[in-house]
Amino acid sequence: GQQLNQSPQSMFIQEGEDVSMNCTSSSIFNTWLWYKQDPGEGPVLLIALYKAGELTSNGRLTAQFGITRKDSFLNISASIPSDVGIYFCAGQLGTGANNLFFGTGTRLTVIP
Amino acid sequence: GAVVSQHPSRVICKSGTSVKIECRSLDFQATTMFWYRQFPKQSLMLMATSNEGSKATYEQGVEKDKFLINHASLTLSTLTVTSAHPEDSSFYICSASHGGGSTDTQYFGPGTRLTVL
Numbered sequence: 001g002q003q004l005n006q007s008p009q010s011m012f013i014q015e016g017e018d019v020s021m022n023c024t025s026s027s028i029f030n031t032w033l034w035y036k037q038d039p040g041e042g043p044v045l046l047i048a049l050y051k052a053g054e055l056t057s058n059g060r061l062t063a064q065f066g067i068t069r070k071d072s073f074l075n076i077s078a079s080i081p082s083d084v085g086i087y088f089c090a091g092q093l094g095t096g097a098n099n100l101f102f103g104t105g106t107r108l109t110v111i112p
Numbered sequence: 113g114a115v116v117s118q119h120p121s122r123v124i125c126k127s128g129t130s131v132k133i134e135c136r137s138l139d140f141q142a143t144t145m146f147w148y149r150q151f152p153k154q155s156l157m158l159m160a161t162s163n164e165g166s167k168a169t170y171e172q173g174v175e176k177d178k179f180l181i182n183h184a185s186l187t188l189s190t191l192t193v194t195s196a197h198p199e200d201s202s203f204y205i206c207s208a209s210h211g212g213g214s215t216d217t218q219y220f221g222p223g224t225r226l227t228v229l
Contacts, residue, residue, distance in 0.1 A: 035220075042116075042205045042220035043156070088155060099146070100207075100218060102155045 002027050004091055004103035012109045013079055021087060021106040022073040029091030032065050032072040033100070037086045046087075047074070079110050115139055116208050118221035125196055126229055132192045133224045135206030141186035142208035146218060147179075150203040162189055196228045 004025045013019055023032070031050055035043035047058050049065035049072060056063055062075045072089055089103040115138040125131050135145055144163050148156040160176075162168035162183035170176045180192040189208075193200055203225050207218040 040203075040223065040225065042118075042207075042223045044220070045217065048217065099158050099161060100156075102157075105155050 002091065002101040004089060004101055006087075006089055006103040006106050008106060009104070010107040010109070012111060015079060015081060015110050015112050017079055019076040019079055019083070019108060020073060021108075022071060023089030023091075023103045024071045025091055025101075026070070027091070027093075028069040029093060029101075030069070031092035032063070033090045033092065034061075034063050034072070034074045035088045035090060035102075037088060037105075039085075043088060076108075079108075081110050081112050084108060084110050114217070114219040116142075116206065116219045116221040118204075118206055118224050120224060121222065122225040122227070124227045124229065127197055128195055130192055130194045131196055131226060132190055133204055133206075133226075135189045135191070135208065135221050137187045137208040137219070140208075140210060142189075142210065143186065144209045144216075145183055145189040146207045146209070147181060147189075147191050148205045148207070150205060150223075152203075156205060159191075193226065196226070198228045201226055201228045 006023045033048050034046045037043045047063040052069050053067050054065040060077045087106045090100040117136045119134045146161050147159045149159050150156045158171050159174045160168045160170045162181050164183050164186050168181040183189040203223050205223040207220045209216045209218050
């Protein structure tokens with residue numbers, strides 16, 4: 001299957017700090033998505049990106065679809081304790097109900 | 113909108129028994145449902161894709177006779193782990209998609225934690 005690598009694997013940050021994480025792939029995707037997963041729960045969609053170069057915000061979250069279509073980043077500004085969780089990127093090859101290929105995940109810990 | 117539920121949320125069973133997990137789309141019709149498996153501290157791995165009324169498509173390495181998937185209606189898909197063994201213990205997550213259109217977002221269920229003793 002497709003391999004999506006996320007970095008960093010884990011982050012420990014102070015409350016109020018900004019966070020940046022990225023996702024790279026050896027393959028081109030037509031859609032990039034970012035999900036957050038809390039322990040024992042399913043992933044929740046944060047941001048969806050459909051066009052190369054697209055920059056999209058959702059509250060304190062901002063994500064960009066890389067120009068090469070092989071990467072994406074997610075920024076979280078002014079982190080708060082409830083931002084704790086695992087963040088996954090996911091790539092989708094087509095605009096139909098295609099398979100999602102998930103990244104390796106970034107575990108975020110916010111220290112109050 | 114776009115709520116997906118799973119039942120049960122957790123199940124413990126003895127080795128050799130079969131376990132059925134249900135995935136329901138509560139407020140939309142899901143033409144396609146996906147089943148994922150997630151081992152501790154790992155990412156989600158797609159097991160199979162099912163379209164309502166047709167046979168599921170399994171990913172490479174996933175035994176279709178062991179993981180039986182039924183997508184009998186537009187709001188329900190079931191995954192049955194047959195003759196479960198301890199190595200099948202995992203977090204199983206389903207997702208559902210409207211299908212069609214240009215943005216087929218997958219909405220995820222809350223997951224089912226299976227522990228096989």
